[in-house]
Amino acid sequence: MPFVAMQMHNPYLPDAAEVIERIQETQTVFTLRLAFSELEKRKKYSFVPGQFNMVYLHGVGEIPISIVSDPEGPEVMDHAIRVVGRVTQGLSKLKKGDCIGLRGPFGLGWPLAEAKGKDVLVITGGLGCAPIVSVINYINQRRSDFGKLTIFQGVKLPKDLIWRERYEQWLQEPDTEVFLAADKGDPSWPWHVGLVVELFDQININNNTIVMMCGPEGMMRVCIHELSLRKLSDNVIYLSMERNMKCALGHCGHCQYGPHFVCKNGPVFRYDKIKEIFGLKGF
Amino acid sequence: MRRFFLKRENFQELIGFLKSDGYKTIGPKVKDGAIVYDEVHTITDFPLGVQDEQSPGTYKLIGTGNGRWFSWANGPQNLKPILFAPREHLWKATRNEKKKIEFTQVIPESEHIAVIGVRACDLAALALQDQHFLQMEYQDPYYKARRENLFVVAINCTHSAETCFCASTGDGPEVKMGYDLSLVELDNGFIIMSGSDQGEKILNRINLPTATEQQLLSARQQIENAAKKQKRTLSGRNLRNSLFEQLDNPQWQKTAERCLSCGNCTSVCPTCFCHSEHEDVTLDAKETSHYRQWSSCFTQEHSYLHGLVIRADTKMQYRQWLTHKLGSWHEQYGRSGCVGCGRCIAWCPAGIDLTEVAYAICGDANA
Numbered sequence: 077m078p079f080v081a082m083q084m085h086n087p088y089l090p091d092a093a094e095v096i097e098r099i100q101e102t103q104t105v106f107t108l109r110l111a112f113s114e115l116e117k118r119k120k121y122s123f124v125p126g127q128f129n130m131v132y133l134h135g136v137g138e139i140p141i142s143i144v145s146d147p148e149g150p151e152v153m154d155h156a157i158r159v160v161g162r163v164t165q166g167l168s169k170l171k172k173g174d175c176i177g178l179r180g181p182f183g184l185g186w187p188l189a190e191a192k193g194k195d196v197l198v199i200t201g202g203l204g205c206a207p208i209v210s211v212i213n214y215i216n217q218r219r220s221d222f223g224k225l226t227i228f229q230g231v232k233l234p235k236d237l238i239w240r241e242r243y244e245q246w247l248q249e250p251d252t253e254v255f256l257a258a259d260k261g262d263p264s265w266p267w268h269v270g271l272v273v274e275l276f277d278q279i280n281i282n283n284n285t286i287v288m289m290c291g292p293e294g295m296m297r298v299c300i301h302e303l304s305l306r307k308l309s310d311n312v313i314y315l316s317m318e319r320n321m322k323c324a325l326g327h328c329g330h331c332q333y334g335p336h337f338v339c340k341n342g343p344v345f346r347y348d349k350i351k352e353i354f355g356l357k358g359f
Numbered sequence: 360m361r362r363f364f365l366k367r368e369n370f371q372e373l374i375g376f377l378k379s380d381g382y383k384t385i386g387p388k389v390k391d392g393a394i395v396y397d398e399v400h401t402i403t404d405f406p407l408g409v410q411d412e413q414s415p416g417t418y419k420l421i422g423t424g425n426g427r428w429f430s431w432a433n434g435p436q437n438l439k440p441i442l443f444a445p446r447e448h449l450w451k452a453t454r455n456e457k458k459k460i461e462f463t464q465v466i467p468e469s470e471h472i473a474v475i476g477v478r479a480c481d482l483a484a485l486a487l488q489d490q491h492f493l494q495m496e497y498q499d500p501y502y503k504a505r506r507e508n509l510f511v512v513a514i515n516c517t518h519s520a521e522t523c524f525c526a527s528t529g530d531g532p533e534v535k536m537g538y539d540l541s542l543v544e545l546d547n548g549f550i551i552m553s554g555s556d557q558g559e560k561i562l563n564r565i566n567l568p569t570a571t572e573q574q575l576l577s578a579r580q581q582i583e584n585a586a587k588k589q590k591r592t593l594s595g596r597n598l599r600n601s602l603f604e605q606l607d608n609p610q611w612q613k614t615a616e617r618c619l620s621c622g623n624c625t626s627v628c629p630t631c632f633c634h635s636e637h638e639d640v641t642l643d644a645k646e647t648s649h650y651r652q653w654s655s656c657f658t659q660e661h662s663y664l665h666g667l668v669i670r671a672d673t674k675m676q677y678r679q680w681l682t683h684k685l686g687s688w689h690e691q692y693g694r695s696g697c698v699g700c701g702r703c704i705a706w707c708p709a710g711i712d713l714t715e716v717a718y719a720i721c722g723d724a725n726a
Contacts, residue, residue, distance in 0.1 A: 086464045087497045088449050113459065134452055134460050135640040135647040160665045175460045177452065320664050322636045325497040328651070329633030330661055332679075334603075335687035340496055352603065358675035 087325050090132045090177030091117050095170050096152055101238040105203060106168055107144070107156045110178060118151045125210035126185030126316060126344045130324050131155060132177030133166045140321040140339070142207035143181060147214070156206040156238065182324040183343050186211050186288055187314055194286045194312075195223035197279075199299050201230045201272055201291025207316050207343075208290050209239065216249055223251070226279055230257045230272030230295065234265040253279065273298045281306045288344075290316040297355045300347065313347035315354075334359055363567035364574055366548040367426075370402050373512075373540075373551075376561050377473045382510055385441065386475035387429070392420060394434035396441070396474065406431060413520035413701070416710030429476055429544045432520035433700055437481045437629035441472060442505045443488060446652040449501070449636070453646045465648075466504050473510035477538070479531030480523075480700040482513060484629030486537055490692050491632050510557060513538035517581040519588045522701030524714055527592035530698040532585040543578035550578045591704075591714045593685075593697060594721075601721040602686040606678065610719040615674035617709045622655035624703035624713075625680065630696045635660065656680050685717060 097109040110131070112118045123143050132138040139161075145154035159168045170176065188211070196215060200208055215222050227246060231237045237256065247254045255278060261269035268275060272295055287303060289296050296315055303313060319331040319338040331338040334353040336345070353359040365373065377384050378400075386399035389406045399405065405428035412419050413432065423430055448465045455461060477485075492502035516523075516532035525531030534541045539558035543550040550570045553559040570578075625631040635654040640647040654661055657676045662669035670676050688696035697713070704712045 086450075086466075086500050088500075089464045090450075090452075090462055092460050092462060132452075134454060135638055135644055137638055138636065138649075175454075175458060177460060177462060318664060319669070320662055322634075323651075325499075326495055327492065327497070327499060327632065328635065328654075329656070330635070330654075332683065332687075334682075335599075335690035337691075356606065358606075358670050358678060 087179070088323070090130065090138070090179045093176050093178035095172055095174045095176065097172055098170060101156065102236060104159045105156060105238055106159075107154050108167065108170065109145075109152055109154050110176070111152045112178060113175070121181075122150045123147055123153070123181035124185035125188065125214055126207055127181035127183050128207070128324075128343065129153065129155065129178055129180030130182065130321075131157075131163075131167065132179070133163050133170075134176065136166045137163045138177070138179075138322075139163045140182070140324060142316075142343075144206045144209050146210055148217075156203060158203050179324065182339055184341070186316075186344055187286065187346070188214060191215075191286045191288075192221050193223065194284050195226070195282060197226045197228070197281065197285055197287045199228040199272065199287065199289045199291070199296075201295040202232070202236065203238075204289075204291030204295075204316070205229050205239070206290075208288055209242070211288060212246065216246070216252075219250060223284065225249075225252045227252070227254045228257070228272050228275050229255075230259075230291070232259045234258050234260075234262050255279070271295075271298075273302055276302045276306070281308060283307065285312065287313045288316075289314065293355065300354075310348035310351055311346055314344055315347055315350070316343045317345055317350070318343065360552050360554070362550050362552045362570040362575060363562065364548055364570040365542075365551045365565070365567055367402075369565065369567075370549070372565050373561070374399070374401070374475075376564055377510065377512075380471070380561070382471045382473035384473050384475060387431070387434075389420065393418060394420070394431050396436050396476075399475065402428070405429075410518065411520055413522045413705040414710075415522070415704050415712050416707055418705045426546070427544055429514050429542075430518050432516065432518055432523055433478055433480070433702060435627050435702060435706055437627070437700070437702070438474060438477060438485050439488065439629050439631075441474065442485075442502055442509065443492065443632065443634075443653075444501070444505075446650055447501050449649045449651055451646060451648050454644075464500070466500055469504040469508045471508040471510070472505070473512060475512040475514075477511050477513045478516055478700070479513070479534045480525045480698040481629050482511070482534060482537040483525075483528075483530035483698040484700070485511075487630045487692060487694075487696065487698070488632065511538045511540075513541040513554075515541065515543045515578070515582050516585045517544060519585045520701060520705070522591065522704040523589050523699065524591040524593055524701060525699030526586040526589045527595060528695065528697060528699035529595045533582050543582065545574060545577055545581075550574060591701065591712070593695075593699060593714045593717055595695075597689045598695070598717065598721050599686040599689045602682045605720045606682075608720050610716065611674050611678045613719075614711060614716050615672070615677050617711055618657075618673050618677050619709055620657040620673045620676055621708060622657040623706045623708065624711075625655040625657060626653065627702035627706045628684075629698060629700060629702070630684075631655075633661065656683070681713065681716060681720075684713075 092113040099107040256267035322328040326340040388397040492499040
């Protein structure tokens with residue numbers, strides 16, 4: 077019966093959404109604050125940190141973008157976007173009030189339940205900080221549920237750092253350490269000059285630590301090596317992976333990463349689950 | 360389930376009942392030198408006395424001189440394009456006067472389709488596509504709309520092509536599941552049985568004699584002979600670990616040197632499901648249509664990631680295809696993604712033989 081199919085929710089179909097605000101973060105990174113046009117849809121929507129939405133630009137296409145805002149306020153969602161391709165180029169030109177399409181949320185988020193009672197080490201590189209910033213906020217709002225929070229963030233150049241005031245704010249939070257690194261420094265950069273992986277020399281990691289990582293795979297690879305030298309087990313290391321996602325439904329096949337569909341089995345993976353192929357060319 | 364005998368001259372009645380029930384009848388036809396699925400109206404549309412000769416990189420039809428309609432092995436097509444459309448209009452987005460966008464889904468007006476002459480390997484592939492599009496986290500409403508209106512008249516294979524290896528994968532040549540009606544062709548008619556309520560209803564309307572012991576024996580022998588004729592094999596065992604242990608095997612490079620990365624194998628494969636999404640925009644940019652169309656892991660587009668291509672060369676693409684099809688498919692769907700139809704072997708312009716590559720890479724594990 078064809079009409080049976082018409083009654084069910086079509087997971088391919090975006091809902092209309094609006095740009096509530098557009099914030100320029102750096103020369104190439106901007107944040108779109110988005111909300112569904114329909115109030116009913118806004119009310120029903122919820123997400124967890126680490127999940128993503130499919131953001132659709134009329135006439136151009138649809139791309140996966142992490143949700144960076146707090147899950148406590150799901151009516152309005154922030155999406156930090158770097159201008160790299162056709163769709164992001166177009167999205168960067170949107171203004172307040174412009175209409176777009178939105179589907180989501182998709183994927184598995186960060187292991188917040190597993191992190192309870194543990195020290196948390198967050199390692200990010202470049203715009204990799206985006207999918208994880210809501211975890212940091214989440215922990216800060218429930219400080220007694222977690223142990224020490226350590227934040228590493230690396231950028232190529234000082235001007236690439238977004239949310240500098242947030243990092244400075246987090247430095248003031250109790251039981252929180254923040255380490256920033258830039259490949260090349262300049263007079264505006266009071267922090268480490270060099271690679272993120274060099275920051276490991278400045279901290280002690282105990283075995284009650286959980287690690288959440290997002291950034292270039294090369295960076296994550298060397299950090300995993302450092303963690304293994306510090307006897308941290310593979311099953312407390314979590315990574316957010318990125319592959320070509322077209323449908324976000326596990327149908328289109330493009331985001332396959334070995335046996336995993338990044339869109340539904342990820343994007344956050346426990347390291348031991350992907351260790352076999354992590355860092356291998358061609359996966 | 361009772362088995363009946365349908366005389367060759369009465370086959371038209373079966374087509375007639377399907378048509379009167381509102382089904383568009385699709386069946387095998389000779390077209391452009393190959394057997395394809397197309398609309399059939401009468402029994403004269405079927406490929407009379409035609410057989411195929413297939414080998415790596417080769418497919419041709421020859422006359423047999425006999426009076427049979429189904430004495431061929433699969434041509435390039437399978438059920439996939441009927442259910443998972445090569446190009447599907449998913450939805451429209453229209454910008455109205457207030458600059459708001461309205462999204463409208465475009466669910467296909469699904470015809471009731473009866474496909475006559477579906478082989479066991481393709482039924483196994485159908486079960487896999489059902490799993491992928493209907494039984495995982497999200498249901499695909501486009502596939503579903505077509506799938507719900509499909510009627511399958513399967514046929515047991517009594518002839519195997521040189522490229523067939525379904526006996527080794529356990530998917531054929533005998534039809535075992537997933538059909539409404541199933542047939543075995545004999546010289547003067549067909550053994551017919553139903554496999555569903557709908558099939559049973561159709562069968563009840565044709566007054567048929569029960570098949571004789573002799574007819575059933577002849578049918579059994581023919582199917583067994585088709586199985587025995589198969590020389591190619593692929594292990595029914597899970598090759599996942601042996602493939603992933605051999606990611607650096609030099610055979611990948613050797614195969615890549617022959618592979619044209621044309622994607623023929625993924626197009627003719629009845630289980631390949633990859634697709635891309637595209638936009639078609641009107642000139643005034645007010646209305647846009649969102650499509651999906653088949654894509655292939657043999658393209659660079661498949662693994663494109665903001666300026667990078669994860670699998671830029673043929674070696675990586677071929678390795679992705681085979682490690683997925685015969686390896687990681689087990690983790691995703693509980694079995695291999697290969698049903699032994701052999702199409703990727705016959706329709707590869709370079710004649711690359713997947714069973715040969717699997718043996719070269721997995722060695723004894725594939726035995």
